[in-house]
Amino acid sequence: MHYIVDVGGGEETVPCLPILIILLALIVAYIVLYLIQRFSGNKKVVRVCDYCGRAVSAVSECHHAPVYEKGGKYFCSICRKRTSIICPNCKRPLH
Numbered sequence: 001m002h003y004i005v006d007v008g009g010g011e012e013t014v015p016c017l018p019i020l021i022i023l024l025a026l027i028v029a030y031i032v033l034y035l036i037q038r039f040s041g042n043k044k045v046v047r048v049c050d051y052c053g054r055a056v057s058a059v060s061e062c063h064h065a066p067v068y069e070k071g072g073k074y075f076c077s078i079c080r081k082r083t084s085i086i087c088p089n090c091k092r093p094l095h
Contacts, residue, residue, distance in 0.1 A: 045069050047094045049087040058085035058094050 045058040045067050060067045060076035060083040067074045067085055076083045085094045 043068075045074065045085060047085065049090065049092070049094060051092045052087060052090045054087075054089060056087050056089060056094075059088045060084075061086050061093075064088070 046055055047058050048055050058067050058074070059065060060074070060078070062076050062081065062083050063078045064086075065076055065078045067076060067083065069075075073082055074085050075081065086092060087094055
């Protein structure tokens with residue numbers, strides 16, 4: 001398959017220009033979607049413990065693992081089940 005064709009007179013044209021534009025658009029769309037997914041990841045849930053008074057990264061009650069929040073509900077990062085959150089220092093519930 002030839003991408004550059006000599007049309008006589010030494011003039012070179014690219015007959016597959018629309019295909020190249022579509023491929024370029026797909027590559028740009030892929031990069032944009034990748035970056036959106038990469039930087040919109042789950043953040044640590046940080047709360048202030050009422051008992052010890054520290055700002056802590058909340059952990060799950062089931063596995064003492066970091067939790068992520070979806071729609072106001074907390075999920076364990078290990079078992080992916082809904083869980084309540086506790087302070088990693090004093091092991092008391094966070095509100």
